[in-house]
Amino acid sequence: MTATAPTYPYTAPAGPPALLLDSITKTYRSKAGAVDALRGVTYHFARGSFTAVMGPSGSGKSTLLQCAAGLDHPTTGTVVLNGVTLLGLNEVELTKLRRAEMGFVFQAYNLLPSLTVYDNVALPLRLTGRRPARNDVQRVLEQVGLEGKAKRRPAELSGGQQQRVAIARALITRPSVFFADEPTGALDSGTSRQILGLLREATDRVGQTVVMVTHDPVAAAYAERVLFLSDGLLAGHLDRATPAQIAAAMSDLER
Amino acid sequence: MFFLSRQTVGRHRSLYAGSFVALAVGVFLLGLAATATAATIAYHGPASASISVTTLGGDGTAPQNVKVPLSDADVSGLQTVLSMVGTISGFITVFVIASTFAFAVASRRREYGLLRLIGATPRQIRRMVLGEAVAVALAASLTGAIAAQLATPLLLRKASYTELAPVKLEPASPWVPLAIAVGAGLLVAMLGARSAARRAGRVGPIDALREASLEPPRIGPVRVVFGLLFLAGAITMLTLIRPSSGEGAVPLAMFTPMVMVIALTLLAPLVVPLVGRVWAVPLVAWTQVSGRLARSNVLAAPRRSASLAAPILAISAIAGSMVLSLSFAADSAAATIRDAVRAPIVVTGAAPVDRAGVKAVDAGVPLQVVRVAADYAELEDAEGIDPVIASQTRDLTVRSGDLGELTGNTVAVSKEMAGFEGYRVGAEVPVVFPDRKPVKLRVVAIVKDAFGVNPSFLIPLELAREHAPQARTERSFVLPADGVAPADLVQRIPGAQLATDWEADQAEGLRKGNRLGLVMLLGPAALYSAIAIANTLLMGSLQRRHEFVTSRLLGATPAQLRRMVLWESSLVGAVALSLGAAITITVGVLVRHSMTSGVADVPITVPWGILLGIGGLCLTLAVGSALAPTAYLLRVVAGQNAIQQGQ
Structure with a gap:
């Protein structure tokens, strides 16, 4: 942790917060006993920021992402997305918020194998009951470099192409926050660069907020800020760091 | 969401092929039963073949005219069988559809999770699953209905001029019956898919992120409550199978297993692992790793094991109980006939003319009368007898009244009929004779039941001759003169048999009739269950590609995987069959007890061949349809590995 000696809770960087985590804890109970996956995390993700969350295995980074996205309920603490508190929303309200x-x-690209690329990308719009405009879908496909592949099915595409379909599908509803969990975990380095470039572009061009969980220092280096998580607590951050700096910080944490 | 349903059905063809076939066969059977019933309803025999009577009315019902068809134009036997075929097919269809849909949902948790993740509400997921059910059901029902329409003439040709329908039946207008069958198919699919849809709606978005699509092992409290309710219902029905229920025991023996099957299926996620643990003990002891793996697979996914076990349990319990009950019923009927005949010789056909060496001939005249009640009129078998001779040749033990008074407009009624209708000595039974003359018969005696020997109504011989001049003796009981050996006398009288031989023939005739009924009732159901068993197992195995790949990578040989699948399907089969056997034995024991009380020395005929055949067939099907896709998958996996190594 050479770059910073921060005190948490961390004060938000400039700009209004898109996503606000306030003293999130998460405890899993099982027959083997209780496991504290998160032990009080407070952080403000600024609008238009690209943040990577890193940490050793079991540090709680995936749990953090799931709680932030309302996929899982934190044991205590609140999550506020664009001014809406997730706590207290029912399943349907949560779903509507999620899709908007x-x-x-x-x-795992999580595409529906039975649908064509076009239908996969248009699906979130259909789920909201809107009829997808052909131009919108085509534009998003062009944005991720998949023009001409609209009629293919996921099985006919490479891993990188499938991931780009997943990004196109996430882009189509113009969400304010992007959640990415190891988006390049299954891709080679060249394809990874393209995917990360797309995420980067989303924040730079459209002002979308990206929260990305990863264990790859190269991927994390695309983010403006890298948050380090250890044993369910925020352990530090690096701004505009190189992969080497990030890797060094990670090996510090794992020691 | 219908857009999505259509697409996903196309994709998950292997998951839905089973539901499609199952439902199409179900609608085919229902449609066939419906069109054939329509043909029997549309049948109008010649006027001479029926008797018009006016019911008595009273008790708030007005007297009305009804036409009662005589036995040579009576198609009600066929109608009864058809309605039973319809009931069984309907039951098994709901059952199979429910289990195939439950299975489809369980194996697609991740997909539903993904849809939830990208913004589908639980309601949309439910509608999607129901939409898939509609898409499959519509196609399957129409296919089944068309097949039924094509097969109807064939069935009617086969059914015409049989005991069940002694007339020529012509196809009636198919629109109404087929609409009913298609509607029933859609309804059944909706019912079957509903709980599956609800479960799909409960899948959370986070399920998309979990690698393992293992379902939670808990079962809902609602399901447990319903399971216990059905179990209580089945137990109540079991207690009703007792001596006092008489002829009602057989229908009870048919329906109780169905209720029991529903109960056990609802509770299956609890019951199957429990019984599975027991069966797994020898398996784990005798095999190496494959048996152990099989045990874990069966116990770790109780829902999956339960839906694999369900169709095997259903058919083995229902078919087993029916086969055993009917066999025991035939046993008790044979004993009843044996006890009811006292004469040593029985003559089939016309009564013997040559009276040499004969002490007495009990040549009763069989006829049919229409019994008129308050709001219905029914055709009943009756016999004109000479009470003095008949009480020597057969068991006519009088329960109350006096057989000696059986002269003029009088009748002796069997105890069971008297019990059903509340007849007492002195009561009047209004009847219409075959010559269309209405007569009020006074009950002079209530006699012991003797099914197969005495009909429910016995009237004086002269009365029978007077009102049914065409009626002829069809079998008579002969008492040899003193000192004449029955064995010698039999040689001299045409059509004569020793009573013991005749009794054996009657019993054989009963069993033959039962067999025909079983084939008609269980044939379609068995075919159907076979499809269902093969279907769930095929689906189950084809879904396991990923698991097989992983196991192969871990170093499991194809032979080990095949053995694992073999043991797994055998274990599920053994669990289902042992539950089915428990139901069969319980029902069989109770039916036997209820039918043999009051009759001594009833023979026991357990149709081992058929029962073991049912079990063996279920097991073979189960193992075969699990192994076939496994072998296929292993070949595919091996091929892929070769390609990857080549690159």
């Missing part, structure tokens, strides 16, 4: 404001990209 959030986009998801995961390591």
